[in-house]
Amino acid sequence: MSDEFDLDALAESFLEFLEGEWPKEKAIAYERSGQAYDAGLWAATAGLGWPALTAPEANGGLGLGTAAAAYLHAALGAAAAPAPLLGTLLATTIFGAAGAEGGHELLAAIAEGSLRVAVAEPGSAAVETDGKTVSGTVRNLLDAPGAGLFLLRASHAGRPGWLAIDTDAAGVSVARRALADTTRSLGDVTLDNVAIGEGRLIRPADPAALDDLLTRRACVALAADSLGGGEAVLRITIDYMKVREQFGRLIGSFQALKHRVADHHAALVGARELVLNAAALPDDAPDALLAALSTEAHVTALTADIARDCIQLHGGVGFTAEFSPHLYLKRAKLNEAL
Amino acid sequence: MMTQTDTLAPAIAERSFDPISKVGDEQAFRQEIRDWLAAVLPADWRQQWQKVREADLKGVMNWWLNERRKVGLATPHWPKEWGGPGLPFSYQIIVYEEFARGDAPELETFTISLFHTPATLFEHGTQDQKDRYLGGITHGTDVWCQGFSEPGAGSDLASLRTSAVRDGDDYVVNGQKIWSSASMHADYCLLLARTDPNGKRKHDGISYFIMDMKSPGVTVRPIRQITGESEFAEVFMDDVRIPAKNLIGAEGNGWNIAQSTLSTERGLLIFSATERIARAFELDGIEAKNTWMRDVGLRREYAGFYAEMQAVRLMVKRLLAELEANPDKASATLPTFIKLNWGPLLQRYGEFLVRAEGIEAQKWEPAIPGTGHSSRMRFNDFLKSYGWTIAGGSNEIMRNIVSERILNLPRG
Numbered sequence: 001m002s003d004e005f006d007l008d009a010l011a012e013s014f015l016e017f018l019e020g021e022w023p024k025e026k027a028i029a030y031e032r033s034g035q036a037y038d039a040g041l042w043a044a045t046a047g048l049g050w051p052a053l054t055a056p057e058a059n060g061g062l063g064l065g066t067a068a069a070a071y072l073h074a075a076l077g078a079a080a081a082p083a084p085l086l087g088t089l090l091a092t093t094i095f096g097a098a099g100a101e102g103g104h105e106l107l108a109a110i111a112e113g114s115l116r117v118a119v120a121e122p123g124s125a126a127v128e129t130d131g132k133t134v135s136g137t138v139r140n141l142l143d144a145p146g147a148g149l150f151l152l153r154a155s156h157a158g159r160p161g162w163l164a165i166d167t168d169a170a171g172v173s174v175a176r177r178a179l180a181d182t183t184r185s186l187g188d189v190t191l192d193n194v195a196i197g198e199g200r201l202i203r204p205a206d207p208a209a210l211d212d213l214l215t216r217r218a219c220v221a222l223a224a225d226s227l228g229g230g231e232a233v234l235r236i237t238i239d240y241m242k243v244r245e246q247f248g249r250l251i252g253s254f255q256a257l258k259h260r261v262a263d264h265h266a267a268l269v270g271a272r273e274l275v276l277n278a279a280a281l282p283d284d285a286p287d288a289l290l291a292a293l294s295t296e297a298h299v300t301a302l303t304a305d306i307a308r309d310c311i312q313l314h315g316g317v318g319f320t321a322e323f324s325p326h327l328y329l330k331r332a333k334l335n336e337a338l
Numbered sequence: 339m340m341t342q343t344d345t346l347a348p349a350i351a352e353r354s355f356d357p358i359s360k361v362g363d364e365q366a367f368r369q370e371i372r373d374w375l376a377a378v379l380p381a382d383w384r385q386q387w388q389k390v391r392e393a394d395l396k397g398v399m400n401w402w403l404n405e406r407r408k409v410g411l412a413t414p415h416w417p418k419e420w421g422g423p424g425l426p427f428s429y430q431i432i433v434y435e436e437f438a439r440g441d442a443p444e445l446e447t448f449t450i451s452l453f454h455t456p457a458t459l460f461e462h463g464t465q466d467q468k469d470r471y472l473g474g475i476t477h478g479t480d481v482w483c484q485g486f487s488e489p490g491a492g493s494d495l496a497s498l499r500t501s502a503v504r505d506g507d508d509y510v511v512n513g514q515k516i517w518s519s520a521s522m523h524a525d526y527c528l529l530l531a532r533t534d535p536n537g538k539r540k541h542d543g544i545s546y547f548i549m550d551m552k553s554p555g556v557t558v559r560p561i562r563q564i565t566g567e568s569e570f571a572e573v574f575m576d577d578v579r580i581p582a583k584n585l586i587g588a589e590g591n592g593w594n595i596a597q598s599t600l601s602t603e604r605g606l607l608i609f610s611a612t613e614r615i616a617r618a619f620e621l622d623g624i625e626a627k628n629t630w631m632r633d634v635g636l637r638r639e640y641a642g643f644y645a646e647m648q649a650v651r652l653m654v655k656r657l658l659a660e661l662e663a664n665p666d667k668a669s670a671t672l673p674t675f676i677k678l679n680w681g682p683l684l685q686r687y688g689e690f691l692v693r694a695e696g697i698e699a700q701k702w703e704p705a706i707p708g709t710g711h712s713s714r715m716r717f718n719d720f721l722k723s724y725g726w727t728i729a730g731g732s733n734e735i736m737r738n739i740v741s742e743r744i745l746n747l748p749r750g
């Protein structure tokens with residue numbers, strides 16, 4: 001269980017692996033690939049057991065909680081990694097929630113990384129179902145184009161729940177919507193009389209509590225992703241300011257520039273405290289949701305603005321796709337909008 | 339594949355248009371341009387042009403330049419002697435105002451051709467150079483680019499290292515330029531190169547050339563931008579021979595001449611830019627009336643941007659009034675204040691729209707040529723704002739100019 005894990009060591013291993021597996025050059029080249037996610041990177045993370053992080057131990061998972069997920073997402077953000085693990089976190093949360101039925105067979109596949117999941121936003125509109133089939137549209141589903149399973153909000157007999165739908169089931173179609181942030185993907189899902197399989201309608205015992213937990217975890221993960229991204233893009237920028245010369249000086253020696261990165265750095269130190277605090281609160285802490293929501297709002301906006309300034313601090317090269325700051329800006333703006 | 343004649347052919351114009359004949363009556367002149375635009379420009383030109391790919395870009399740009407030419411407005415701000423309509427300044431303003439109001443395509447590929455090249459040659463070119471090169475713009479479709487910046491010389495342009503060595507009747511040029519807008523389409527380049535590496539100051543010893551982009555030894559490599567497009571490129575020069583008659587002004591006087599080139603960005607060009615955004619700004623608010631304009635916080639932010647936008651427009655109008663009264667007496671500082679307000683404002687407003695429109699603004703569509711900074715695709719416009727905050731003197735350089743040269747604060 002969580003206590004046995006040294007979270008710092010875990011965090012270190014996430015970062016180290018991605019630095020090797022997904023260096024800046026790969027991130028920059030990937031931008032043009034048109035892929036929904038990087039299959040090689042996904043397979044590598046699955047090999048390391050990352051999708052198993054938050055899955056219950058009974059289903060082959062590690063049973064870790066929000067804090068471990070935060071470290072994982074901070075590392076993914078730092079690398080601008082196209083590995084759709086947010087859906088994995090939320091799916092394990094839904095299936096792991098007390099009272100969920102029938103998730104077990106899917107959980108094993110999710111934990112081993114053979115099944116990627118796109119999960120509808122908690123609180124978003126539900127599709128109506130009679131329990132046997134379902135029709136409807138879900139717009140703007142994050143990571144839908146690369147997923148094998150959708151977890152959609154459903155309403156059955158006036159009760160809220162979640163529907164697990166195989167993306168290749170008859171009647172399912174996904175229209176991909178290109179994003180500015182090419183490290184993730186988005187799609188509109190249409191369900192046309194799709195049959196609902198045995199145990200695929202999940203009725204949590206306390207849907208509102210599950211929504212809160214999902215919201216909390218999603219917020220912490222997005223805030224962590226932005227924190228990692230903000231720290232990384234600032235580091236890249238500071239490194240550049242230490243080598244770029246104009247007027248016979250390193251541009252990092254201009255106060256007009258170094259004071260700005262000093263402000264950004266100080267703000268990120270605060271942001272890190274917020275994320276760690278929000279991530280470490282127990283799931284049932286009364287302020288867990290508020291901490292997550294406020295942290296997400298603050299940190300995603302902060303990093304978006306830092307990344308915006310990092311392009312400016314780079315000058316012309318920052319405006320090219322051959323340098324990486326724009327990847328962070330685009331990812332940060334999407335995090336802010338989610 | 340779109341060509342200028344098939345898909346873009348507008349509804350048959352019911353009559354011919356001649357705005358130039360209305361000079362003397364501003365209202366009639368304005369109305370004629372409006373009527374002409376309404377008749378000649380397909381209402382859905384933006385949708386059509388969105389399908390235009392890099393290879394066809396010149397086709398649509400040439401089409402629009404030629405349509406303008408038919409009514410005497412290819413080079414609306416040029417004097418008669420060089421093939422322009424010789425409009426009084428107040429009429430030139432009306433032209434750009436109406437282009438903005440009527441959403442006429444921006445001739446992005448021809449920016450240097452229409453503004454920087456004449457600004458340079460009018461003042462410093464030989465009769466021969468003017469005769470030879472201006473005609474290619476007034477009568478043809480010559481694309482010019484500006485080869486100033488180098489990998490090592492951006493903000494510190496004067497440190498440029500591309501060398502030009504006299505050899506008989508030629509100069510032999512070696513070096514590299516970067517960020518040269520439209521250079522992959524260009525016929526000619528306004529080139530700064532060092533003819534004397536031993537000048538006292540780094541500004542000395544720079545000379546100004548017209549380089550034929552088809553010369554042997556010129557290689558152009560487009561650079562992919564964060565918007566996904568490639569509007570600028572690197573230009574490599576490997577023993578390129580430029581005839582000595584293509585030197586503009588005196589050898590070693592390039593730095594001063596470059597100031598004339600850049601001064602063109604301080605008049606109708608910035609006016610056109612701000613008027614176009616002002617028009618887009620109005621539409622943004624109207625189109626959002628059932629969405630984010632219903633959000634009190636966002637509406638208030640929008641209103642704040644309105645005031646800032648107006649402040650810049652008023653500064654620009656004052657500048658134009660001064661230029662009209664006497665170009666030599668126009669404020670030297672106002673253009674700096676305008677740019678320092680405008681670039682950051684455009685970026686913050688672009689960011690605001692991305693934020694206000696939520697997930698929809700995160701979606702990516704191919705850019706639309708001819709729409710400049712108001713493609714109205716939120717993310718694209720937001721990203722393009724760096725063109726104003728980095729290019730042509732970055733925000734930071736502008737602040738140095740204000741603080742050190744205008745406010746006389748000590749140099750850091």
Ligand SMILES: Cc1cc2nc3c(=O)[nH]c(=O)nc-3n(C[C@H](O)[C@H](O)[C@H](O)COP(=O)(O)OP(=O)(O)OC[C@H]3O[C@@H](n4cnc5c(N)ncnc54)[C@H](O)[C@@H]3O)c2cc1C
Nearest residue numbers: 312313315316486487492493517518519725729730732734
């Ligand atoms: C969209 C676009 C179009 C362009 N088109 C052209 C073109 O057609 N032709 C052409 O020749 N060039 C063009 N440029 C180049 C442009 O002029 C340069 O990018 C600009 O001068 C900045 O130079 P740089 O990119 O080398 O950045 P750098 O000068 O390396 O600047 C890096 C950072 O350091 C800051 N900095 C530099 N010096 C100081 C200082 N003294 N004090 C404080 N801060 C400082 C800068 O503001 C910036 O934030 C274009 C650029 C862009 C982005």
